[in-house]
Amino acid sequence: MQNESTDLLSPGSHDVVVDGLNQRYHVHGSGPVCLAVPGGPGVTWTSLRVPAAEEFLTMVYVEPLGTGGSQRLPAHPNGYTRQRYTRSLVGLLDRLSLPRVFLLGHSHGGFVAQHFALHHPDRLSGLVLYGSAPVTGPEHVAESAARVAEFARRNEARPDLPRVLAGLQASGTVTGDEEITAALRDLLPAFFARYWQREEEFRDLRETMTCTYISSVDEDLAPDIIDDRDALPALTVPTLVVVGRYDVPCGPRWARELHTLIPRSRLVVLEDSGHLGHLEEPEVFSRALLDFVRSTSA
Structure with missing residues (x-):
């Protein structure tokens, strides 16, 4: 046993x-x-x-x-x-x-x-x-902002880019489970090297991924x-x-x-x-x- x-x-x-x-x-x-x-x-x-x-x-x-x-x-x-x-x-x-x-x-x-x-x-x-x-803290935030700018330059021709950038912006301000989940799904392509070249492979993750809002205090x-x-x-x-x-x-x-x-x-x-x-x-x-x-x- x-x-x-x-x-x-x-x-x-x-x-x-x-x-x-x-x-x-x-x-x-x-x-x-x-x-x-x-x-x-x-x-x-x-x-x-x-x-x-x-x-x-x-x-x-x-x-x-x-x-x-x-x-x-x-x-x-x-x-x-x-x-x-x-x-x-x-x-x-x-x-x-x-x-x-x-x-x-x-x-x-x-x-x-x-x-x-x-x-x-x-x-x-x-x-x-x-x-x-x-x-x-501030040092990490500044580095992340520079990486976001680099991501945007690499993908400036993508029609979905404004949605991704809006999701990144919202992720730092929303305070509810539904809102943070929506922001996560919007920004998710920024978490990949080549999301749009492999969109068929990763679309389901983007549509189903969930998140609970947890504060930083x-x-x-x-x-x-x-x-x-x-x-x-x-x-x-x-x-x-x-x-x-x-x-x-x-x-x-x-x-x-x-x-x-x-x-x-x-x-x-x-x-x-x-x-x-x-x-x-x-x-x-x-x-x-x-x-x-x-x-x-x-």
Whole structure:
């Protein structure tokens, strides 16, 4: 008879109570366990699914608190700090009886993963920072604006471009689930290197992707500004940094900086991808992940 922790890692969707709150996650694949934390915050977990990685990893796709089937905080939409997300992930590992795992964080999930690794390195076999950055705030906003301008220049002839730019503008001002979902769908082509050349392939994602509105302030309404640059040189966890060459929100500048700051990290640039390289170049992405897992395990 299987024990509870084994049952909780069986394929499919699961709900457990962590810190008095419902936590939903989804298990696919087999092999060493890798927790995958999506971005946004608030973007549906399915946006991060990597079927090719499930051939060699047990992928545990987390629905972060406040998103999808996971419970909302009493202060919703506020209070979703990296500290709070990290606490729920530690609790989830404890419920699953997993002493150590790989942790993959995409976009905002990468910010969470950095915080987790800096405070709980003993719980990680390896860290994957994917489409992430060491800092938020004005410096990050300015770099993103420059990347948006570059994206607009490359696609100035596309009739859909005004809709994308309007979605990018709206994403920083709307405050409801329906509104942020609409903005996400509008701006989604900016997350790809060549969306319109592959529109048939990615149209369904654009039409179905959902997002929960989560603010960027804590329970006391103070901004949750991030700057890990002073702390990252002390990181001891084996780390893989992955970025798309055409990533708009977290471009190569930040990946290079993470790689420079984190001792013995390795950097992989997906040359024909934007922010969603696991969809644009799935074989290259999964091969980089497999190589990292194998070298770390060895």
